[in-house]
Amino acid sequence: MIEVKNLVKRYGNHLALDNVSFTIEKGEVVGFLGPNGAGKSTTMNIITGYLSSTEGEVLVDGLSVLDNPEKAKQKIGYLPEIPPLYTDMTVNEYLSFVCDLKKVPMSQKAEMITRITKQVRINDVRKRLIRNLSKGYKQRVGIAQALIGQPELLILDEPTVGLDPKQITEVRDLIKNLSEDHTLIISSHILAEVQAVCDRVIIINRGRIVAEDTPDNLAKTAVKSNKLELRIKGSKNDVLNGISQLPGIKFAEIVRIREEGAVDVNVETEEEADVREAIFNFCSENHYPILMMKTSEVNLEDIFLQITGEREAKRA
Amino acid sequence: MRAVYLKELRSYFTTPLGYVFMAFMLVLFGIYFMLYGLIYQNADYSYVLDAVTMLILFALPLLTMRMFSEEMKNKTDQLLFTSPVKIWKIVMGKYLAALTLFTLALVITMFQPIALSALGGSVPIQKVAGGYIGFFLYGCCFTAIGMLISSATENQLVAAIASIGVFMLIFLLDGIATMLPSTRAFALGVIIIAVLIVAFLIYRAVRDIYVTGIVGVVGIGAAVLLFFFVPSLYDNLLVNVADWCSLVIRYSDFYTGVFDFSNVVFYVSFTVFIVFLTIQVIEKRRWS
Incomplete structure (x- = not known):
């Protein structure tokens, strides 16, 4: 569906994108992840033809956005970071204008607007001025705008940014619905969002792709050391010293004391080492009751920080 | 549209x-x-x-x-x-x-x-x-x-x-x-400055020092040659140009x-x- 080949974008001397390439198959839902200023929006703006790349090319269904802009753009629905709304229009007027802009035939216009406003649930505000709508509604009008013309590919740039928690869930549900019959690219710096809907994650930092995999695989491969959280009843130093000396343990530290007479210890083990039994045996020998033992869950946040952090450390 | x-x-x-x-x-x-x-x-x-x-x-x-x-x-x-x-x-x-x-x-x-x-x-x-x-x-x-x-x-x-x-x-x-002064020399000066500005704009657009150089040298050369061979062209030149455009x-x-x-x-x-x-x-x- 989309082929991005060796994109380079320079702003003067600043290198915003450095040789970015990836392909996206039909029907895939891809998350674009990265800190602010990593080049997510720039990439999306180039795919949609708003910006031109300094080098490289983008093919949408085999059509170059540069050489064949009208046809390529017709296949893309784009919600930029700031929804491009004319605030002095009503929702109806706005969507009707977008229909004209995207060359929707007159006969299908009314039907299409009705269907889309139902789908994104803005039916009740169709006659209101966009200026007076809440942020969540504005965002959904933005999504409605992207859906007009039935594009196969939807590109949503940070669709939930600046919304309240309830609106975030609503927009996420909407995105999930859309993912059933669209190819989707979503950018975000919130990882849970990407984790929830995406088949594949592309992590981008400082204009380069630093990782690309399914959310699950990323979780498996990226985190090399296992972490355990323990709560053990016993004196602080004895527990810590004893655990630190067990084989397979890289590092142990006391985090805090939550319960009277017990300590919370975080343990990092060497790769592939399962130390849970050893810890149990040590504790039972010394009569330190284990009140809690769990492996820390690895989330994308860790992976993300790890990957982007490592690169930066290497650079430095 | x-x-x-x-x-x-x-x-x-x-x-x-x-x-x-x-x-x-x-x-x-x-x-x-x-x-x-x-x-x-x-x-x-x-x-x-x-x-x-x-x-x-x-x-x-x-x-x-x-x-x-x-x-x-x-x-x-x-x-x-x-x-x-x-x-x-x-x-x-x-x-x-x-x-x-x-x-x-x-x-x-x-x-x-x-x-x-x-x-x-x-x-x-x-x-x-x-x-x-x-x-x-x-x-x-x-x-x-x-x-x-x-x-x-x-x-x-x-x-x-x-x-x-x-x-x-x-x-x-x-x-x-x-x-403005209506002397021929002043008109020549203005033309040369105009050529330099055009050359600079061309440089900004194409970032090619050779193209810019050629345009600049040819432009200024032509202006100077005309100044010596057809000096009457420079009489009231600025006023004429301004009136024309x-x-x-x-x-x-x-x-x-x-x-x-x-x-x-x-x-x-x-x-x-x-x-x-x-x-x-x-x-x-x-x-x-």
């Missing part, structure tokens, strides 16, 4: 801007009509068309300042330029909408000479009709310049004030030229009753050139 045109036209009337512009035009024409037509009892309406030429330049930025600045500020240009519509069509849609409003105001003022004529005044119809055609072309040019300036900044106020500044400069251009002097032909077709060609090609530049400015932004 139609979608953008209709949207622009509607936005002139859903915001106060369109009304303010029309009111400004009508008040302006009304004042001079009152002065010449009613108080001085002069049925020659071309006096009015002459009198408003400068003041109208304060009204036109009202139409043009928001054309692209507002879109860029609100990021709605992302919708326009990612939609399957060619950029020149978007620019033309916007330009024609502004022009429609200008024309509409102009058509309303036509009631004044018509009323004069109906009330028995001897209105010189050909002269006034020519004046209107000239005034329309004059407006086309300045509207295009205002649009060009609007495409260069995302601040509407900056666009408006810069437009007024540039309009004034163009308006006073021939006056300024007559104030003055939008104002050419307009005076129209309302004084001279209908020179070359003036029409000049105005139309000037407008086309500025609209073309606007398209280039917008294209260029995608690349930078």
Whole structure:
């Protein structure tokens, strides 16, 4: 569906994108992840033809956005970071204008607007001025705008940014619905969002792709050391010293004391080492009751920080 | 193009801007009509068309300042330029909408000479009709310049004030030229500076030092050679050039009753050139 080949974008001397390439198959839902200023929006703006790349090319269904802009753009629905709304229009007027802009035939216009406003649930505000709508509604009008013309590919740039928690869930549900019959690219710096809907994650930092995999695989491969959280009843130093000396343990530290007479210890083990039994045996020998033992869950946040952090450390 | 045109036209009337512009035009024409037509009892309406030429330049930025600045500020240009519509069509849609409003105001003022004529005044119809055609072309040019300036900044106020500044400069251009020294050497100096500016702009656009060098050397060389072999060319050169490309002097032909077709060609090609530049400015932004 989309082929991005060796994109380079320079702003003067600043290198915003450095040789970015990836392909996206039909029907895939891809998350674009990265800190602010990593080049997510720039990439999306180039795919949609708003910006031109300094080098490289983008093919949408085999059509170059540069050489064949009208046809390529017709296949893309784009919600930029700031929804491009004319605030002095009503929702109806706005969507009707977008229909004209995207060359929707007159006969299908009314039907299409009705269907889309139902789908994104803005039916009740169709006659209101966009200026007076809440942020969540504005965002959904933005999504409605992207859906007009039935594009196969939807590109949503940070669709939930600046919304309240309830609106975030609503927009996420909407995105999930859309993912059933669209190819989707979503950018975000919130990882849970990407984790929830995406088949594949592309992590981008400082204009380069630093990782690309399914959310699950990323979780498996990226985190090399296992972490355990323990709560053990016993004196602080004895527990810590004893655990630190067990084989397979890289590092142990006391985090805090939550319960009277017990300590919370975080343990990092060497790769592939399962130390849970050893810890149990040590504790039972010394009569330190284990009140809690769990492996820390690895989330994308860790992976993300790890990957982007490592690169930066290497650079430095 | 139609979608953008209709949207622009509607936005002139859903915001106060369109009304303010029309009111400004009508008040302006009304004042001079009152002065010449009613108080001085002069049925020659071309006096009015002459009198408003400068003041109208304060009204036109009202139409043009928001054309692209507002879109860029609100990021709605992302919708326009990612939609399957060619950029020149978007620019033309916007330009024609502004022009429609200008024309509409102009058509309303036509009631004044018509009323004069109906009330028995001897209105010189050909002269006034020519004046209107000239005034329309004059407006086309300045509207295009205002649009060009609007495409260069995302601040509407900056666009408006810069437009007024540039309009004034163009308006006073021939006056300024007559104030400058008329010696041949001074004219040569100005030409050389102009060649250097053009060379610099070329360098900015293509970033090729050789092309820039060739243009600069050839330009300055030609100017200097002409200075020595055809020195008479430099007599009054600046004034002649300023007069030739003055939008104002050419307009005076129209309302004084001279209908020179070359003036029409000049105005139309000037407008086309500025609209073309606007398209280039917008294209260029995608690349930078």
